[in-house]
Amino acid sequence: MNGLMMNMPLSLTSLLKRTKQNYPEKEIVSYLANNTAYRYKNKDFYKRTLRLMSVLRKLGIKEGDRVATFAWNSFRHYELYFAIPCSGAVLHTLELLVN
Numbered sequence: 001m002n003g004l005m006m007n008m009p010l011s012l013t014s015l016l017k018r019t020k021q022n023y024p025e026k027e028i029v030s031y032l033a034n035n036t037a038y039r040y041k042n043k044d045f046y047k048r049t050l051r052l053m054s055v056l057r058k059l060g061i062k063e064g065d066r067v068a069t070f071a072w073n074s075f076r077h078y079e080l081y082f083a084i085p086c087s088g089a090v091l092h093t094l095e096l097l098v099n
Helices: 012-022 042-058 075-086
Strands: 027-031 037-041 066-069 090-093
Touching: 012 042, 012 075, 027 042, 027 075, 037 042, 042 075, 066 075, 075 090
Parallel strands: 066 090
Antiparallel strands: 027 037
């Protein structure tokens, strides 16, 4: 990839791997609905995301399938945001609009 801006593919899979390799001890902080902080490290995020990818496969999600999420903005949704596309499926986030 000589001469290009990036020396790696700019994909969620490469970002997931890079985060684990370069920043395994960096902390992720997610605030839950009750306003408490959930803290864990990038290396744990990586492991949980791989486990979630495995669960998606066991549930029958295949490459190209569409998966919708309807979840609070938390560490769980962050893991889904990576696991679904890294599994080859298409992620659709749903949103509740309240008037």
